[in-house]
Amino acid sequence: MTEREPDMMPEAEVEAETPETQYRASFSLKTKDAAGTGADAAVPAKVTARDVCVFYGKKQALFNVNLDVAQHRVTALIGPSGCGKSTFLRCINRMNDTIDGCRVQGEVRLDGVDVNQKNIDVVQLRSRIGMVFQKPNPFPKSIYENVAYGPRIHGLAANGRELDEIVEQSLRRAGLFDEVHDRLHSPGTSLSGGQQQRLCIARAIAISPELILMDEPCSSLDPIATAKIEELIDELRSRFTIVIVTHNMQQAARVSQYTAFFHLGHLVEFGSTEYIFTNPTEERTQDYITGRFG
Amino acid sequence: MSLPGASAALPWQLSDTATRRVRRRKRANVRFQVYGIGAIVIGLAILAILLATVIGKGTGAFVQTRITLDVAFNEKIIDPDGSRDPVKLGQADYAALLKEAVAASFPAVTARQDKRDLQKLFSGDARYELRDMVVNDPSIIGTTRSVSLLAASDTDIFAKGSMARDIAEGDRRLTDKQIAWIDELVAKNALETNFNWSFFTNADSRAPESAGIGGALIGSFYTLLITLAVCFPIGMMAAVYLEEFAPKNRLTDLIEVNINNLAAVPSIIFGLLGLAIFIQAFHLPRSAPLVGGLTLALMILPTIIVVTRAALKAVPPSIREAAYGVGASPIQVVTHHVLPLAVPGIATGTIIGMARALGETAPLLIIGMVAFIVDFPGGPTDAATVLPVQIFLWADSPERGFEEKTAAGIMVLLAFLILMNAIAIYLRKRFEVRW
Ligand SMILES: Nc1ncnc2c1ncn2[C@@H]1O[C@H](COP(=O)(O)OP(=O)(O)OP(=O)(O)O)[C@@H](O)[C@H]1O
Numbered sequence: 020m021t022e023r024e025p026d027m028m029p030e031a032e033v034e035a036e037t038p039e040t041q042y043r044a045s046f047s048l049k050t051k052d053a054a055g056t057g058a059d060a061a062v063p064a065k066v067t068a069r070d071v072c073v074f075y076g077k078k079q080a081l082f083n084v085n086l087d088v089a090q091h092r093v094t095a096l097i098g099p100s101g102c103g104k105s106t107f108l109r110c111i112n113r114m115n116d117t118i119d120g121c122r123v124q125g126e127v128r129l130d131g132v133d134v135n136q137k138n139i140d141v142v143q144l145r146s147r148i149g150m151v152f153q154k155p156n157p158f159p160k161s162i163y164e165n166v167a168y169g170p171r172i173h174g175l176a177a178n179g180r181e182l183d184e185i186v187e188q189s190l191r192r193a194g195l196f197d198e199v200h201d202r203l204h205s206p207g208t209s210l211s212g213g214q215q216q217r218l219c220i221a222r223a224i225a226i227s228p229e230l231i232l233m234d235e236p237c238s239s240l241d242p243i244a245t246a247k248i249e250e251l252i253d254e255l256r257s258r259f260t261i262v263i264v265t266h267n268m269q270q271a272a273r274v275s276q277y278t279a280f281f282h283l284g285h286l287v288e289f290g291s292t293e294y295i296f297t298n299p300t301e302e303r304t305q306d307y308i309t310g311r312f313g
Numbered sequence: 314m315s316l317p318g319a320s321a322a323l324p325w326q327l328s329d330t331a332t333r334r335v336r337r338r339k340r341a342n343v344r345f346q347v348y349g350i351g352a353i354v355i356g357l358a359i360l361a362i363l364l365a366t367v368i369g370k371g372t373g374a375f376v377q378t379r380i381t382l383d384v385a386f387n388e389k390i391i392d393p394d395g396s397r398d399p400v401k402l403g404q405a406d407y408a409a410l411l412k413e414a415v416a417a418s419f420p421a422v423t424a425r426q427d428k429r430d431l432q433k434l435f436s437g438d439a440r441y442e443l444r445d446m447v448v449n450d451p452s453i454i455g456t457t458r459s460v461s462l463l464a465a466s467d468t469d470i471f472a473k474g475s476m477a478r479d480i481a482e483g484d485r486r487l488t489d490k491q492i493a494w495i496d497e498l499v500a501k502n503a504l505e506t507n508f509n510w511s512f513f514t515n516a517d518s519r520a521p522e523s524a525g526i527g528g529a530l531i532g533s534f535y536t537l538l539i540t541l542a543v544c545f546p547i548g549m550m551a552a553v554y555l556e557e558f559a560p561k562n563r564l565t566d567l568i569e570v571n572i573n574n575l576a577a578v579p580s581i582i583f584g585l586l587g588l589a590i591f592i593q594a595f596h597l598p599r600s601a602p603l604v605g606g607l608t609l610a611l612m613i614l615p616t617i618i619v620v621t622r623a624a625l626k627a628v629p630p631s632i633r634e635a636a637y638g639v640g641a642s643p644i645q646v647v648t649h650h651v652l653p654l655a656v657p658g659i660a661t662g663t664i665i666g667m668a669r670a671l672g673e674t675a676p677l678l679i680i681g682m683v684a685f686i687v688d689f690p691g692g693p694t695d696a697a698t699v700l701p702v703q704i705f706l707w708a709d710s711p712e713r714g715f716e717e718k719t720a721a722g723i724m725v726l727l728a729f730l731i732l733m734n735a736i737a738i739y740l741r742k743r744f745e746v747r748w
């Protein structure tokens with residue numbers, strides 16, 4: 020976020036160069052620049068990250084990242100391996116807490132509330148955020164139990180019937196119900212990889228989160244399963260806000276409305292997907308998207 | 314289909330040195346296999362010899378020789394005043410009763426010494442069998458019954474064919490006359506051998522023929538119960554805390570290294586520790602399963618911690634992440650997901666640890682569980698002995714009859730160890746979760 024073409028961001032010149040204004044400038048400007056997406060600029064931000072730095076021990080993995088995640092939109096994080104996409108994603112639901120020696124600086128706000136605040140209960144925070152991991156990781160329990168676990172520990176169902184309903188609805192939304200409705204009590208690990216990943220998505224949406232974080236959800240799936248999940252993401256967008264990490268440029272282009280390009284721990288460029296893919300400012304973005312490095 | 318250019322000059326025509334190299338390599342291969350198979354064969358042979366000797370020596374102890382005798386329950390001896398008072402019945406002179414019955418069966422034996430030798434064919438405990446019969450059913454007083462009585466150890470050994478009759482009289486424990494009497498009994502069909510239940514139901518005894526392993530079994534049971542009750546919860550909590558909650562810093566590293574070292578400390582040192590702490594500092598009773606169990610718990614604790622941690626570590630981190638991801642608290646992650654998945658590993662490790670505790674002798678010798686104990690322990694604070702110590706005591710006894718008891722004790726101990734390990738293997742196989 021350091022060098023910018025001056026003609027692309029008149030507002031940045033007007034305002035003082037605080038990280039905050041820098042960010043706002045880039046966000047609104049680049050969004051507008053993409054043809055026909057002017058309306059999106061008015062979308063409220065679900066998550067706002069300001070000056071986020073992450074350290075693993077002495078090693079710094081993220082450098083002053085400023086990023087807004089728009090509500091009810093899909094934001095894609097792209098970038099070469101090891102550039103800190105997963106690390107950023109994990110800052111949002113504080114999964115980095117579980118890693119020894121990991122330190123997060125800066126502020127990440129969910130609906131305006133700093134998630135790193137002392138009085139924030141991390142369990143409650145995570146119950147508002149669903150997460151889908153790179154490798155399908157269903158619990159070695161039944162399909163039903165996999166989905167029912169979250170609602171149960173958060174007390175979202177008053178009785179068994181309600182729980183059944185939540186499970187069915189979540190599986191339906193994840194596009195899995197028809198395939199598994201007759202074997203809800205067989206182990207979740209007995210499903211195929213793509214089905215397992217959809218089960219994990221069902222598990223994530225069963226706790227009615229406001230935000231879903233997906234870390235390369237399709238990396239272990241075949242094109243058909245991938246297509247299904249992409250379709251699903253598009254549907255889920257109406258109810259949830261989604262942040263997705265992907266290595267697949269086409270996928271980012273297909274499913275997301277906003278794209279952020281990370282490189283070596285820096286957020287290089289962020290804007291509407293159309294903008295990033297058709298007319299990026301940064302040469303590195305251009306090179307990465309066209310496959311010249313990565 | 315051949316590749317272009319692949320023709321006569323293929324590298325398959327090896328040069329002389331290459332051929333030699335290949336041959337040498339193959340020979341080395343064969344040699345290696347022979348060594349490997351040889352090592353296994355030697356190992357199996359040693360195991361087979363061990364088992365064969367133990368079983369060969371020990372099976373005799375599971376069979377017991379008894380002599381059938383007509384016994385006249387003479388009221389004059391048992392209950393001269395006719396009161397049928399159980400206390401008096403219990404104190405009567407059953408040795409005299411036995412003597413009378415023996416004399417009646419062998420009217421030809423008259424000399425004093427011969428009579429005494431004849432008595433010696435019967436176990437010294439035979440009189441207690443008579444006593445128990447009378448106390449249990451006083452109505453037999455005054456009648457004559459055919460009673461099967463325990464034979465003496467020497468009679469037993471002879472009847473099982475373990476004593477040669479054609480060696481010089483002075484070199485064997487039975488005299489020629491005694492052997493003749495035994496032959497007479499055999500001819501009368503009065504000598505029988507049957508399964509020795511009392512080996513499992515009796516406690517230790519000075520007389521080999523009535524010594525049993527039951528007391529030691531109960532002692533071992535109480536000891537292991539204490540060991541399990543102490544080291545399982547402590548070991549499990551320590552392992553869960555260290556593995557799942559403790560921060561990784563120099564202190565926890567130090568603790569980890571020390572736990573691993575403790576697991577390798579010789580067991581006798583734990584015995585000394587137990588002696589110093591439980592007996593000298595806390596004045597707990599000596600020779601009691603309570604102290605034995607606590608001492609063994611000290612010894613097994615590091616093992617349990619190490620095994621539990623390994624089982625917890627084997628649970629893939631993706632499961633933890635998944636659980637954290639849906640908003641489970643750290644304790645929920647552990648109790649709902651990690652622990653259930655680690656249970657087979659923990660159970661296996663615990664059983665193997667308990668098997669080690671069952672076979673342990675040295676620390677128990679130090680805390681005084683070597684006492685000769687004829688009573689069944691009624692609880693963990695009563696004096697008791699345990700299986701391996703019982704074997705040790707029998708092996709130390711000079712009487713020939715204890716030889717087979719020793720081997721039989723080893724068989725029982727081995728059977729328990731094999732059983733425990735089999736359960737461990739079964740649990741591991743049965744509940745193994747695949748990801
Ligand atoms: N647990 C960890 N401990 C130490 N360093 C880590 C840890 N996790 C990630 N890193 C480092 O942080 C940097 C960013 O990692 P991150 O996983 O966020 O990359 P990524 O963009 O998700 O890469 P990929 O596309 O390969 O998943 C990398 O250099 C990585 O080596």
Ligand SMILES: [Mg+2]
Pocket residue numbers: 104105106234
């Ligand atoms: Mg990643």
